[in-house]
Amino acid sequence: MTKPPFILAIAGGGSTYTPGIVKSLMVRLADFPLAEIRLYDIDGERQDIIAPVVEKVIRDHSQSIKLTVTTDPEVAFSHAHFVFAQMRVGQYKMREQDEKIPLRHGVVGQETCGPGGLAYGLRTILPMVELIDLVERYADNAWIVNYSNPAAIVAEGVRRLRPQARVLNICDMPVAAMRNIAAVLGVDREAVTVNYFGLNHFGWFTQVLVDGVDRLPQLREHIARFGLLTEDAAATDPQHSDPSWVKTWRNIKPLMDHFPEYLPNPYMQYYLMPNQIVEHQNPDYTRxxxxxxxxxxxxxxxxxxxxxxxxxxxxFHVGVHGSFIVDVARSLAFDLRQRHLVIVENRGAIANLPYDAMVEVPAYITANGPEAVTVGKIPLFYKGLIEQQLACEQLLVEATLEGSYEKALQAFTLNRTVPTMQHAKAILDDMIAANQDYWPQLEQAYKEGIAQ
Known part of the structure; x- marks a missing residue:
């Protein structure tokens, strides 16, 4: 086992999340000692804006931790013990296109769900694999803790292309939901243990345990009145309390009005009530x-x-995003076997889903990676929804690997947010035009198809 203090690289060092993550690390130095933090980004100009803020955060807590700021992968990853990956391929400029292009066609415009998430996935899979190769070339058996969205598609791409990579794919959305759950119940987040199944951004809480007692019945009563927010909505942290997020938490109410058995991930609103979402989205001013x-x-x-x-x-603030990634890294570093919701290869955890599906379930995080908690069989309704979404994501990965326009179109058509194949084709074609710098193979396949 690697001994502290650790060398940590943050890939995507120019992200607006970086200062908050570093602050999370600084307040936990006694638990996760660091010798050096390295910021790495292909956009050096943006990273240079963020770096002095990061330096200030570090120096407020430590004079001994070295800060390295670089665009050179060898400098960033040589002998690193951990890499936090938070890349955003295309930055916010392309996120804006991901959201606005579908809305022009009357379809949900969202960063990780629907056509926007598929487009984001097409841009991100191969750069993520490139990052893995760079880390493996220069680092000493480092763990990559991957926060890069869309996490489900990225995880599936990594499973296909780099199945032996030391990558743990995580998402803070379930943890943010657990924070709100704890606030509603009036307990600390650490006191809440959940059972959960699904894909990333596509799953359900089946139990919410506090001191061994399932509090989901109490939550149902609260959600029927307020959604997954405290009565005054004061408990939400700034990361998830913008007007669009407040609406997201409140939309859990209609979801549970229809299907009260389990508590859904907030992102299920995009798949189960897309028309209502589109009605309330501004096509000229998105998230x-x-x-x-x-x-x-x-x-x-x-x-x-x-x-x-x-x-x-x-x-900036220290929210669930930063604290969660530190928790996971600590459990990997010290073999703590802490229980977290993470994205893992199914391998029978959900008995009636494919063995190789990348699912999001509770797992014990060990020095050798995650050990998934057995979920068993899930009901047919949820199984059917998941299998459709899984097929959509797997087709999208195949489209990326093969440069296949046809499979990309199939993926867009299969997504529940897209009403018809005509919508799928119109959106995909507009997406290809907007992403010509990122999808040269797909653009060529599209042009060849037109010429035939």
Whole structure:
């Protein structure tokens, strides 16, 4: 087992999440000692804006931790013990297209769900594999803790292309839901243990245990009135409390009004009530614009203020995103066998789903990786929904690997947010035009198809 203090690289060092993650690391130094933090990004200009803020956060807690800022993968990953991956291929400019193009066709415009998530996946799979290869070339058996979206598609791509890679795919959405659950129940998040099954952004909580007692019946009563928010909505952290997020948490109510057996992941709203979602989305101002005008602008302004005055305004926070990734890294580092919801190869955990499906279930995180908790068989309704979504995601991965326009079209058509094959084709064709710098093979296949 690797001994501390650790060398940690953050791939996507120019992300607006980076200062919050580093702050999470700093307040947990006694639990997860660090010798060096390395920021790595292919966009050096953006990273250089974020880096001084990160430096300030580190120095407020430690004078001994080395900070390295680089665009050179060898410098970033040589002898690293852990890599946190949070890449956003195409940055917010492409996220905006992912959201607005479907909306032009009356279809859900969302970063990780529906056509937007499929487009994002087409951009991200191969860069993620490239990152894995760089880490394996330069690091010493490092663990990659991957936060890069869309996590389900990225995880499936990695399973196909690099099945032996030391990658643990995680998502903070279930953990954010657990934070809200704990707030509603009036307990600490650490006191809540859940049972859960599904795919990433496509799953259900089946039990919510506090001191061994299932509190899901109590949650049902609360959700019927307020959604998955406290009565005054004051418990949500800033990362998930923008107006669009408040609406997301409230939309759990209609989902459970129809299917009260289990508590759904909030993202199920996009698949089970897409028409209502589209009715309330602004095609000219989407979540990407909200983030660019909010979190990104605030952090960049704070960085400029700090550069000018030496005073760092309060521009970021430590939320579930940062604390969760530190929890997982600690459990990997010290073989703690802590129980977390993560994305793993099924291997029978959900008995009536394919063995090789990348599912999201509770698992014990060990020094050798995750050990999934056995879920057993799931009811037919949920099995059917999951199998359709799984086929959509697997076709999308095959489209990426083969440069296949036909399989991309099949994936878009199969997605529950897309009403018809005509919608699927129109959206995909617009997506190909917008992504010509990222999908050269797919664009060529599309052009060849037209010529035939």
């Amino acid at each position: 990407a614009n909200e983030v660019m005008d909010g979190r990104e602008k605030k952090l960049f302004a704070a960085a400029a203020e700090y550069k000018r005055t030496g005073i760092l305004p309060d521009a």
